[in-house]
Amino acid sequence: MTYTLVLLRHGESEWNAKNLFTGWVDVPLSEKGIEEAKRGGRLMTDAGVLPDVVHTSLLRRAITTANLALDAADRHWIPVKRSWRLNERHYGALQGKNKKETLEQYGEEQFMLWRRSYDVPPPEIELGSEYSQDADPRYAGEPIPRTEALAQVLDRALPYWDAEIVPDLKAGKTVLVAAHGNSIRSIVKYLDDIDEQTIAGINIPTGIPLLYELDEETLKPVTAGGTYLDPEAAKAAIAAVANQGR
Ligand SMILES: O=C(O)[C@@H](CO)OP(=O)(O)O
Numbered sequence: 001m002t003y004t005l006v007l008l009r010h011g012e013s014e015w016n017a018k019n020l021f022t023g024w025v026d027v028p029l030s031e032k033g034i035e036e037a038k039r040g041g042r043l044m045t046d047a048g049v050l051p052d053v054v055h056t057s058l059l060r061r062a063i064t065t066a067n068l069a070l071d072a073a074d075r076h077w078i079p080v081k082r083s084w085r086l087n088e089r090h091y092g093a094l095q096g097k098n099k100k101e102t103l104e105q106y107g108e109e110q111f112m113l114w115r116r117s118y119d120v121p122p123p124e125i126e127l128g129s130e131y132s133q134d135a136d137p138r139y140a141g142e143p144i145p146r147t148e149a150l151a152q153v154l155d156r157a158l159p160y161w162d163a164e165i166v167p168d169l170k171a172g173k174t175v176l177v178a179a180h181g182n183s184i185r186s187i188v189k190y191l192d193d194i195d196e197q198t199i200a201g202i203n204i205p206t207g208i209p210l211l212y213e214l215d216e217e218t219l220k221p222v223t224a225g226g227t228y229l230d231p232e233a234a235k236a237a238i239a240a241v242a243n244q245g246r
Helices: 031-047 058-070 099-116 148-170 181-193 232-243
Strands: 002-009 051-054 081-082 173-180 209-216
Touching: 002 058, 002 148, 002 181, 031 058, 051 058, 051 148, 051 232, 058 173, 148 181, 173 232, 181 209
Parallel strands: 002 173, 051 081, 051 173
Antiparallel strands: 002 209
């Protein structure tokens, strides 16, 4: 027997479309993102993958994506659990900055270190600044970061994985996780045992469900890397994410 996990990055957001570093800034989906989310739900239906429970971040692009996808799949009624631990990586002082301008200002090496290195976080965000979440009530009392590299994302996502997602999987539920490019990358790194160099080259497309069948003993993927429910579309979308800023 295997357990079924579906990882779904939110559809394109307004800031994805504008090429801005987003992180914890709570921006909505673009029109294209709304369509991507609905299509994600149809892909699940077509594949016969019907979630029994959904876990989302606290950001509206993931929440709306889950709602739209589940509505399209006629699974809008399933239980939902949310946590900041599934949020996008906190992009520190880069939040709100244009990716192309940042690349031009700091050069390819620094830009890619900030975007994709495993453990070099961007500079910390200034508390009280426009794109800081330090006064946001949804995070009250939580140990929220001022910047994060992927390593810190994994550190805070893993306790949630163990405490909330694994029990749902072990109960035999088909689990949908609607989250973000980098929080999903951290889960993929963990599941597939990907090393710190290789994970730099792995990008997650918006709105295309990534299906994992997990071994019931080890909770490790039966097929490494899982399976995108639309592999062709995923290929093109992955390349677009990799090339952001150019
Ligand atoms: O801006 C962000 O929050 C993320 C995801 O959109 O960007 P990147 O892919 O550059 O890590």
